[in-house]
Amino acid sequence: MQRGTLKAWFLVHKWTSLVCTLFLLLLCITGLPLVFWEEISHLTGADPEVAPAAPGAQRANVDDLVKKALAQYPGDVPLFFGWDDHSPSVYVNTGARPDTPPPEMHTAILHEYTGDVLPAAQFNEGVMYFLYRLHTDVFVGLPGMLFLGAMALLFVVAIVSGLVLYGPFMRKLPFGTLRTGRSRRLAWLDLHNVLGIVTLAWALVVGLTGAINTLAQPLESAWQDHQLREFAAQYESRPKPTSFASLDAAIARARAAEPAMKPAFVSFPGTGYSGNHHYGIFMHGNTPLTERLYRPVLIDVETGEVTAQPRLPAYMTVLLLSQPLHFGDYGGLPLKVLWGLLDVLTIVVLVSGLYLWLKRGSTDARVAEIERAGLVGNGEVTSP
Structure with missing residues (x-):
């Protein structure tokens, strides 16, 4: 040299x-x-232990769980519903409007089987959220x-x-x-x-x-603008739905459409992940790798029928795999x-x-x- x-x-x-x-x-x-x-959340009590489900217990109806969450925050609308893969609990994100940004969302944690509302800190508050931002x-x-x-x-x-x-x-x-x-x-x-x-x-x-x-927002926006907007264009002439089909039944249809996968979270209409006329039920795998890879199943909120199962583009797959790898979460x-x-x-x-x-x-x-x-x-x- x-x-x-x-x-x-x-x-x-x-x-x-x-x-x-x-x-x-x-x-x-x-x-x-x-x-x-x-681990810090468990130690500080911000993420308390959830009692295991009783033998033979059935999952609570998802629509009832959403109603209980909305009762905690009167005037809010549902935004996201999701499952915790490590405990029998679910979360419901709510907000004042469908496009509420994450810092303004409210979160309710419920037991997936009993339907009890569980004490838990808001994800967008506290020292850990400050460090995250x-x-x-x-x-x-x-x-x-x-x-x-x-x-x-x-x-x-x-x-x-x-x-x-x-x-x-x-x-x-x-x-x-x-x-x-x-x-x-x-x-x-x-x-x-x-x-x-x-x-x-x-x-x-x-x-x-x-x-x-750091490119998460631009990449998600690109995906929404191209793939989802192209699909949503088919519904532009239809008025926004005023009544929604059962979410519990929609999730069951998504499970049947992707039997090798399990639901990770649901986006409600208007949140940007499923257009204005669909539930976006995002399925994922069962291994440490495949549980990071999502496959959306779009369910018409009025009819409750499966209308599309688009595949995520390659750049979204790279993003989803890089996020947990960055924090050693594999x-x-x-x-x-x-x-x-x-x-x-x-x-x-x-x-x-x-x-x-x-x-x-x-x-x-x-x-x-x-x-x-x-x-x-x-x-x-x-x-x-």
């Missing part, structure tokens, strides 16, 4: 790291508790998401450029070497390099999935613990990078340092 090329890679790594580091620190610090959101959009909506997505992409560039520099710098040193006897800055540099390479694969995965996740608690440890190590990498910048010398001096560590002959650094 020529000295000029090495210097160029060093500048790329330096400036991409500097621009994104503070924001990446924010994302790593807020992301750490979010990895354990479910700080992590995803810094409280400014889509512009904040896209900005953080740009920072995630810069982080990926910083990782790749750091990997390019790692070979020349560490080639003559055993892996894991920490040269503590020469200078504090050199010890920090070795720590930065070692932890950076240890967390490399994880940081790339989290950085790329984080960038993808392999239960062991994977979450691994995600948490790697998150902490990445925080150390970012802090050590800031320290190295504060104790920086000139760019030429830094490049010469890399050359001395490895491999220069006649002005060239040999390729690793």
Whole structure:
């Protein structure tokens, strides 16, 4: 590698790291508790234990459950109905109008079998929701998401450029070497390099999935505008329905239409997920992977009949798979613990990078340092 090329890679790594580091620190610090959101909710009582169903008990009628939820918030309309795969409970999101945004929604949790309303905190309140908003959009909506997505992409560039520099710098040193006897800055540099390479694969995965996740709103809007709007155009001449068919019966028809899948959630008309004339019953699989992949079954709210089973486009599948992967939500608690440890190590990498910048010398001096560590002959650094 020529000295000029090495210097160029060093500048790329330096400036991409500097621009994104503070924001990446924010994302790593807020992301750490979010990895354990479910466990923290159980410990704090925000997500209390739900009594198991009695042997032989039958599920309560879904229409009755929705009515009980609406009684908790007079004047609201139903928006979403969903199931908890890990307990016999369901949730109902309600709001003042069909297009109520998530921060303004109300949520009722009910026992799926007894129909009892369960005590539970609102999903859009409390410390964890504050951290979630700080992590995803810094409280400014889509512009904040896209900005953080740009920072995630810069982080990926910083990782790749750091990997390019790692070979020349560490080639003559055993892996894991920490040269503590020469200078504090050199010890920090070795720590930065070692932890950076240890967390490399994880940081790339989290950085790329984080960038993808920030596109959730545009991707969902594209899907709604193209696939769902094209389907809904068939109903434009019809007035909005004033009476709805039984949701309980509609869910039964969706189960029959997709017997290998189970319902995940239902979108009511007007929410943007199923047009103005349909229930959107989103089915998913039974494995940690397929439960993230949805297949909508559209049910006419007036007749209760199945009218379409559109497949999600590829970009929505990528989004749905990247969301849980970003938080390590595929392999239960062991994977979450691994995600948490790697998150902490990445925080150390970012802090050590800031320290190295504060104790920086000139760019030429830094490049010469890399050359001395490895491999220069006649002005060239040999390729690793």
